[in-house]
Amino acid sequence: MNWTLVSALLIHWYLSLFCQTFYLHRFAAHGMFRLPxxxxxxxxxxxxxxxxxxxxxxxxxxxxxQAHHKYSDTEKDPHSPHFYPTVRKMMQKTFExxxxxxxxxxxxxxxxxxxxxxxLDRFATxxxxxxxxxxxxxxxxxxxVTAPWQYVxxxxxVLMGPIQGALVNWxxxxxxxRNYPLNDESRNTLPVDLLLMGELYQNNHHQRPMDLSFAHxxxxxxxxxxxxxxxxxxxxxxxxxx
Numbered sequence: 001m002n003w004t005l006v007s008a009l010l011i012h013w014y015l016s017l018f019c020q021t022f023y024l025h026r027f028a029a030h031g032m033f034r035l036p037x038x039x040x041x042x043x044x045x046x047x048x049x050x051x052x053x054x055x056x057x058x059x060x061x062x063x064x065x066q067a068h069h070k071y072s073d074t075e076k077d078p079h080s081p082h083f084y085p086t087v088r089k090m091m092q093k094t095f096e097x098x099x100x101x102x103x104x105x106x107x108x109x110x111x112x113x114x115x116x117x118x119x120l121d122r123f124a125t126x127x128x129x130x131x132x133x134x135x136x137x138x139x140x141x142x143x144x145v146t147a148p149w150q151y152v153x154x155x156x157x158v159l160m161g162p163i164q165g166a167l168v169n170w171x172x173x174x175x176x177x178r179n180y181p182l183n184d185e186s187r188n189t190l191p192v193d194l195l196l197m198g199e200l201y202q203n204n205h206h207q208r209p210m211d212l213s214f215a216h217x218x219x220x221x222x223x224x225x226x227x228x229x230x231x232x233x234x235x236x237x238x239x240x241x242x
Contacts (some may be wrong), residue, residue: 012190016160019047020056022225024174028058028115028128029065030214033228035238044117048124054161055124059114063093066099066109067171069209070196072184079169082185087170091162094169095178105132134158164196172202179216180188180207196220212239 024041026032035043048055064078073080078097084090094234102125108114123129137157156163168190176187180203189200193214201214208216215222231237 002146002150005141005153008140008144009156012157013158013164015046016050017113017164017197017199018224018227019043019050020161020164021049021237022227024058024061024195025065025199026055026212026224028229029062030209031112033208034113035237039236040115041117044115044120048120051072051161052137053130053158053241055129056076056098056100056161056165057121057124058122059116060098063101063108063218064098067097069124069206072186072206073173073224079165080185081170087166089240090170091166094165095162096193121190149167164199168196176200176203178203180204182206188220189215192221194221197224 007018015017024047027035027043045057067076067078068080070075073082076118077083079090079094081087137154139156141151141154163176171189173228174187176189177188177191182203184206186202186206186214189201190196193200198214198221201216201220204216204220205211208217212228212236213222213225214220216224228237232239
């Protein structure tokens with residue numbers, strides 16, 4: 001086993017995942033807390049670096065996720081697994097809706113802050129951006145690969161953001177238990193969600209979308225929540241209600 005490549009994959013997985021659940025989801029889409037401008041910029045840049053070629057535009061992500069809550073598991077839901085026979089078809093629809101929002105930012109919620117960085121956002125839509133990241137990943141992997149089969153890690157790095165999104169949206173609305181009898185099909189897939197840092201408590205989250213912690217029962221663990229409390233203690237964020 002090439003532990004260098006395994007370690008790199010785990011570090012990339014959780015760094016990208018933290019940016020998605022903390023910055024894109026809880027901050028950009030829901031506005032659960034507020035960030036000083038410089039902290040906002042740091043996390044914007046960190047999200048860009050962590051997600052690489054699969055960078056998700058925060059404003060477009062926020063609009064897409066808000067539509068998911070508004071139309072959860074109906075035909076208007078941008079990624080409900082109950083209207084698509086495969087994960088690929090569901091993610092294709094998600095990608096099409098996302099691209100539309102990137103090009104035409106419509107339906108902004110009044111009073112909601114949508115983070116943007118125009119120069120970075122424009123660069124992230126270019127082929128140059130994608131090719132540069134592919135080159136960086138290939139170069140880094142080429143340095144540590146000891147057998148050809150190990151290049152199987154490359155597409156995981158390249159598609160990190162969509163892979164994590166697909167796992168959350170597919171399994172979080174098809175597999176698991178329900179704490180709340182909602183009108184959608186949201187479920188809690190894992191009782192201790194270390195794999196996706198709390199994102200697989202979809203039923204809990206759809207019941208109370210503004211809860212900082214996605215874990216609602218004694219045995220549920222949301223690893224992102226303690227990090228939020230730590231950042232608040234360090235005065236790097238403040239809760240929206242305060």
